[in-house]
Amino acid sequence: MSPIIRSRGLSKTVPLAAPPGGGQVSQLAILQDIDIEIIPGEAVAIVGASGSGKSTLLGLLAGLDVPSAGKIEIDGNDLFSLDEDGRALLRARLLGFVFQSFQLLSALNALENVMLPLELAGIAGAAESAKAMLQRVGLGERLHHYPKYLSGGEQQRVALARAFVVKPKLLLADEPTGNLDAATGAAVIDLLFGLNAEAGTTLVLVTHDEALARRCGRIVRLAAGRVTN
Numbered sequence: 001m002s003p004i005i006r007s008r009g010l011s012k013t014v015p016l017a018a019p020p021g022g023g024q025v026s027q028l029a030i031l032q033d034i035d036i037e038i039i040p041g042e043a044v045a046i047v048g049a050s051g052s053g054k055s056t057l058l059g060l061l062a063g064l065d066v067p068s069a070g071k072i073e074i075d076g077n078d079l080f081s082l083d084e085d086g087r088a089l090l091r092a093r094l095l096g097f098v099f100q101s102f103q104l105l106s107a108l109n110a111l112e113n114v115m116l117p118l119e120l121a122g123i124a125g126a127a128e129s130a131k132a133m134l135q136r137v138g139l140g141e142r143l144h145h146y147p148k149y150l151s152g153g154e155q156q157r158v159a160l161a162r163a164f165v166v167k168p169k170l171l172l173a174d175e176p177t178g179n180l181d182a183a184t185g186a187a188v189i190d191l192l193f194g195l196n197a198e199a200g201t202t203l204v205l206v207t208h209d210e211a212l213a214r215r216c217g218r219i220v221r222l223a224a225g226r227v228t229n
Helices: 053-061 085-094 110-120 124-134 152-164 182-199
Strands: 004-014 027-039 043-047 069-074 094-100 168-174 202-207 218-223
Touching: 004 053, 004 168, 027 053, 043 053, 053 069, 053 168, 053 202, 085 094, 094 152, 110 124, 110 152, 124 152
Parallel strands: 043 202, 043 218, 094 168, 168 202
Antiparallel strands: 004 027, 004 069
16 A cells, blocks of 8 residues: 655754854754655654654645655655645645644634635535534534634634544644643544544644554654654
8 A cells, every 4th residue: 555645854954043253054953864654544643752853744744844855745746846836735635634722713613614624625515514523523502603712622623623524635633632631632532533533534643642642553753853763
């Protein structure tokens, strides 16, 4: 089976501030020579201490950032042979996202937030599909509530509904319980894994939580920008 994600020699460096009085600007290596393959249907956790490069790696896999070296293929597409618009179209077609900070649009209610990716993709029946997905995540009575009137756990469930409503091949989740208390976070994670199993989606999950990471089928460990396992 061909990988849905393949990276080769993936590196990311950023310039440090110039030394006082001038001189050569040094580089900070955030990621170095990352080789990863993930097959369709896998659930993979990326773990590491703060500053290890986890979120940077996820941003590169999504095409939201550009590497300093190396390449990434997503579902057979050479990600960085595409321009920014091309990468955006690929994300819209293949990817779903769940963020620590929910990233809901405050001016839209729950139903409208979930409808949005369907409408942007020109998919018919957006309202019906969004309503069904919100009912699936237990928010059938909260369709017309705006994010500020939803608890953190409810906001993250709206975010899950928004991610899964487009039936993505690949779901990228960045510390999805980071802003939630333990009990609420556990319920959200149970829902995430349940939805993922139902949809057969490939899951890449960034977390510092070892217990959460062990729920995935495989763990990729990062330290100082390198894969250590």
